[in-house]
Ligand SMILES: [Fe+2]
């Protein structure tokens with residue numbers, strides 16, 4: 001099939017259709033560097049997940065029916081159909097002459113974002129395929145549809161740089177990490193909401209400072225983050241159906257996931273100084289801004305938020321970042337010296353993470369009604 005004449009992933013109305021388009025593109029053109037990068041499984045790279053799909057399928061949404069139906073109707077209406085493709089707003093990018101460090105970090109950003117989008121797509125699609133519960137399968141079909149479009153659009157941007165993440169290959173070959181359903185709720189809810197907060201913060205910043213918009217993809221971040229917002233809303237409703245998920249011992253799990261998701265973002269972003277400089281964004285400011293928004297949003301369902309203004313918070317994030325740099329350097333050195341330095345770095349990272357985790361959290365009452373609208 002000729003790629004030029006093919007329907008675009010942005011117009012696909014189901015995840016199956018979106019993936020078929022991707023698969024044809026995989027055959028037409030693929031490259032190893034981007035796919036190998038996407039295959040990596042470290043603490044900091046996006047993973048693929050699998051779970052107990054039967055348990056998820058057993059959820060009864062009757063207790064949140066009114067909000068549920070409204071959200072699903074909104075997603076069925078599909079306001080972003082056709083949005084995620086290049087149009088006249090897409091500016092030409094001179095990849096050849098892009099400053100090499102910026103190019104490297106930006107490509108890394110695109111590959112990692114594409115992998116994360118596709119990770120959601122694969123998990124949601126699998127739930128849709130395995131389930132019998134109509135509410136659940138419908139929701140997961142809709143979310144998988146969106147993530148397939150997002151991943152496809154990032155691959156469009158990568159193609160201009162001569163790169164492509166082979167999504168079919170990833171589906172088959174990337175390692176899947178098993179998470180119990182409740183961990184999927186916490187992790188996925190948070191990744192959707194932090195994804196929203198990240199994209200909207202960059203979008204608003206570039207709206208005010210368009211001279212820093214060094215690539216057109218950022219113009220698409222507004223509608224993009226609204227999709228992620230809706231996905232997060234769906235997980236908030238799912239958690240609302242089972243009060244146990246957000247009380248008792250599970251509050252410690254929530255705290256663990258909040259800490260892990262925030263800390264990972266901090267460390268990952270600090271690996272891309274040239275990228276943030278080009279955007280005109282101080283990564284410490286950006287992190288604090290995104291944590292503030294995500295915390296505010298997550299009050300809709302979580303009874304605690306992290307105390308991100310505690311003096312130990314920033315200090316230990318920096319410690320974690322330095323430990324991560326040490327580990328990366330030690331890996332490059334190799335040999336016994338490198339191994340020992342790697343162990344030292346890992347211990348420092350673990351102690352910084354523990355210090356972050358044990359900062360007392362802020363408690364508050366969760367509202368009766370869960371639903372929020374994207375207001376940032
Ligand atoms: Fe997405």
Ligand SMILES: [Fe+2]
Nearest residue numbers: 120192228231
């Ligand atoms: Fe999403």
